[in-house]
Every structure is written in C-alpha cells, then in structure tokens.
Amino acid sequence: MTTDTATATVLPAPAYDRLPAVTDALAEHAAEHDRDATFPHEGVAAAHAAGLLTATVAARHGGPGAGLADTTRILQALGAGDPAVALVTAMTLFTHAAEARAAHWPAAAYAGLLAESAGRPALVNALRVEPDLGSPVRGGLPATTARRADGADGAGHWELTGHKIFSTGAVALRWMAVWARTDEDPVRVGTFLVRTDTPGIEIRPTWNHLGLRASRSDDVLFDTVRVPADRVAGLAGPGADGGRDVIGGAWNSLGLTALYLGVARTAQRWLTGFLHERVPSALGAPLASLPRFQSAVGEIEVRLAGAERLVTALARAVDDGDQGAAAQAPGAKLLGTRAAIDSVQQAVALIGNNGLTQDNPLQRHLRDVLCSRVHTPQDDSVLLSAGRAALGS
Incomplete structure (x- = not known):
C-alpha cells in the first residue's frame, strides 16, 4: 500500500x-x-x-x-x-x-x-502522443521503447528512448509519465515515471499553435533515459488494462469542459463591458441599450449557464458514485465545449472588426476556446458511441 x-x-x-x-x-x-x-x-x-x-x-x-x-x-x-x-x-x-x-x-x-x-x-503530465501514432485512443502501440539494463552495481533499470509530441507544459513538468513499450518478446506496455532532471531528456521547442500558445506543448525526446525499475506503473501485455476507465474519462471530460467554459465566461465579460462602453455617434447611447445586442447576450448567457449546470450536476453525481453520470460525461463535453465555442464565436460576430483586432482580447479567447475540440474524447467518437448505443448496436 x-x-x-x-x-x-x-x-x-x-x-x-x-x-x-x-x-x-x-x-x-x-x-x-x-x-x-x-x-x-x-x-x-x-x-x-x-x-x-x-x-x-x-x-x-x-x-x-x-x-x-x-x-x-x-x-x-x-x-x-x-x-x-x-x-x-x-x-x-x-x-x-x-x-x-x-x-x-x-x-x-x-x-x-x-x-x-x-x-x-510539482507538475505532472502523461506523455502519450507520438509523431507516427497520433492519439493513442485511436489504437496502436507506442514507438517509444524501454530496454532492460543492469547497472554497474547490479541494480536493474530501464533505458527509455523515443519521441513524444503535444507534451503540455513540458518545460515546467517535474514528472513525466511516459507511455512506452518494452523491447521484450512478447512486448509489454506501461507507464515509465521519469523525473525531468534525469539526463538524456531534450525538450524541443516545436509548439507554434494558434491557441493555448502559453501551454508550451512541445516535443520531448528521450535518449536512453535511465528509469529505475521501481518507477514503472501498469506494465502488462497490450490490451491488459481491464477496459476503459469510465470514471477517469468523466474527470477528463467534465474537468476540461469547465476549463473552456471559464474561457467563454471571460469572453462574455469583456463583451458586455465593450457593449456598455461603445457609444456610436449616430446612436448617442451604448450598444448595450439596443434590443439586438441584448438578445444576443441573453442567448450567450442561457447557453453558458445551461452548460455550467450540466457539468456541475454530473460532476456531483460522479462524486456520489453514479456510474450513469460518468457515462454521460463525454456527451456533456461535446455540449459544453460547443456552447463555449459558439458563445465566443457569436461575440466576435456581434462586434465585427473589434472582435478580431489583436488590441482586444476576444480574438485570444476565440483561439483558446477552439482548442477544446482536440481533447479526448473528440466529437466524432462521442457521437459514434452515443449513436450506436441509441440504435442498440
């Protein structure tokens, strides 16, 4: 224990x-x-x-x-x-x-x-995605390889070699949980826990993204990085993980959805401030006084409030042990992240050029909220699973 x-x-x-x-x-x-x-x-x-x-x-x-x-x-x-x-x-x-x-x-x-x-x-992240493999949830085995070796003192250890991409926060991580395969026959797959002060790690500054630019989700290269034998988790044959972790998936889905709803709320607050401050000379009153803008802001509010209530309710149900709520979390991610994206896009459309100029933050919020689409589970997987369940297939 x-x-x-x-x-x-x-x-x-x-x-x-x-x-x-x-x-x-x-x-x-x-x-x-x-x-x-x-x-x-x-x-x-x-x-x-x-x-x-x-x-x-x-x-x-x-x-x-x-x-x-x-x-x-x-x-x-x-x-x-x-x-x-x-x-x-x-x-x-x-x-x-x-x-x-x-x-x-x-x-x-x-x-x-x-x-x-x-x-x-002490930041930790799981490094799983690779240049050739893509997202591991789509299937396949990692190319990153661990080879068993013996030290001069007779103590066994692993030597890790490979290339990971989209490694969020790589420059600031203290531990990297690296998904890798062994060079054994038969092969085993597991998570190798690597302290980032270990020799042989190179962080290559490749991150040049449209959104979440500050996340520094750079490439990480491992060149025969030594991993003590007692820093390996879940080493087993491929497919021996016992199936999908529904609770872990719910944490990922609902937690990340909440994050992007936070982005959308910040965009909404900036929008309402702009509408109160903007007084066109032909109007002689703030844009916030016009019914068209009031209705649009109302639509954003209803959309975000509904998504927030859904995330909160399901999160509480998951905490209470409701397996059904956990199974609904991927759908909530789809609805919640779409609500966040649609709200920020609507804010940009509402005010035109002022929404896209880099002198205002709305364009940054739009770029950031679009990143919600790339996180697992992605929309196509959610819809395929839900459709098959509804069809009984």
Whole structure:
C-alpha cells in the first residue's frame, strides 16, 4: 500500500475563497504569455500558493481529497484567467485523482512527488502522443521503447528512448509519465515515471499553435533515459488494462469542459463591458441599450449557464458514485465545449472588426476556446458511441 510512505506529507486545503484573486493574477499576464508563447510560471506558482495543484490528493496521503465537483470549480476559475495554467493544473489534478481512486504509482515515487509538492509546484503530465501514432485512443502501440539494463552495481533499470509530441507544459513538468513499450518478446506496455532532471531528456521547442500558445506543448525526446525499475506503473501485455476507465474519462471530460467554459465566461465579460462602453455617434447611447445586442447576450448567457449546470450536476453525481453520470460525461463535453465555442464565436460576430483586432482580447479567447475540440474524447467518437448505443448496436 502507498499510505505508509506517503502520509508523512500534509498538504494544505485549497483556498476556494481566493479563486477570484487567482483568476485575476493569471489574467494579468495571460496576454503577454500568449503573444510571446512563453510558459506562465508565475501563474502556476499562484495556483500552488492557493493549494490548487494538490487539491485532489487523497486524505489517506495527507491531502484535501477534493472531488470532481470541486475540481471543475477550480479549473473554470483558472481557465477564466489563463487556460494554459488551467490545463497543466488539470493534468496534475487528474493524476492525483487517479491515485486517490487506486494506487498506480509505486509507493516511493508517489511519496516523493507529494513531498516535493508541499514546497513547490510539482507538475505532472502523461506523455502519450507520438509523431507516427497520433492519439493513442485511436489504437496502436507506442514507438517509444524501454530496454532492460543492469547497472554497474547490479541494480536493474530501464533505458527509455523515443519521441513524444503535444507534451503540455513540458518545460515546467517535474514528472513525466511516459507511455512506452518494452523491447521484450512478447512486448509489454506501461507507464515509465521519469523525473525531468534525469539526463538524456531534450525538450524541443516545436509548439507554434494558434491557441493555448502559453501551454508550451512541445516535443520531448528521450535518449536512453535511465528509469529505475521501481518507477514503472501498469506494465502488462497490450490490451491488459481491464477496459476503459469510465470514471477517469468523466474527470477528463467534465474537468476540461469547465476549463473552456471559464474561457467563454471571460469572453462574455469583456463583451458586455465593450457593449456598455461603445457609444456610436449616430446612436448617442451604448450598444448595450439596443434590443439586438441584448438578445444576443441573453442567448450567450442561457447557453453558458445551461452548460455550467450540466457539468456541475454530473460532476456531483460522479462524486456520489453514479456510474450513469460518468457515462454521460463525454456527451456533456461535446455540449459544453460547443456552447463555449459558439458563445465566443457569436461575440466576435456581434462586434465585427473589434472582435478580431489583436488590441482586444476576444480574438485570444476565440483561439483558446477552439482548442477544446482536440481533447479526448473528440466529437466524432462521442457521437459514434452515443449513436450506436441509441440504435442498440
């Protein structure tokens, strides 16, 4: 069990009352990080100072034990400030939440992560996507390979070689959970837990994206990186993972949807401010006084409020153990992210050139919210699954 080694670390409870202040702190630098495509280290530090990076660490490990409903609250607030900070926070929170449900990491490695998390931001992300493989949820085995080796002291270890892409927050990660195959016959697949101060890791600055530019989702190359034998999780034959993790999938779907709803809410707030301040000379009154704009803002409000209620209700139900709610989470992601995208697109269409100029933030919110489409599960997979279920096939 992991509790014996991990309970020495006691982590603070999340400061939920500080969420608005954290949102404002992140928003202060979000535009410059987007412009320069630089990672928001100070924003991650603010999230850590408020106890948000470790909110989902289980009580048995000395953590607050936050559930999915609280996590969606955190991620919406962070997404409203800087979605890049929110995304790397989400990956770390999901890792701790998975460990809260069942032990995956070797005890000593997880205890080390918790101990470090008490004093500084210790970001974690799973590195799975590869240049040739694409998204692993579509099937296939990784090309990244681990070879068994023996050290001079006789202690066995693995040597990891490969290439991962779209590695969110790579420049700031403390641990990389690298999905790789062994060179054995028969082959095994598992997660190799790599500290980022290990020799042989190269972070190649390839991220040149339209949205979420500050996330620095760069390429990571591994050149015979040494991984101790006790830092491997879930090593087994292909397909031996026991099937789809419905609860983990619900965390991913609802948590990321909340993040992008936060982006859309920030866009809405900017829009309403603009409509109050903009007074065309021919009108002699703010645009906010016109029924056409009032109806459009009302449509955005109804759309976002409905999506938020859906995410919150399902997250609470998942926390209560409702398997049916967990199964509905992918559909909620589709509805929620479409609501976020449609709302920001409508805001841009409503005010024309003012919405697309880089002097205003609305174009940044549009670029960021469009990134919601690429996260697993993607819309086509959600619709195919739902359609087959409805057809009984």
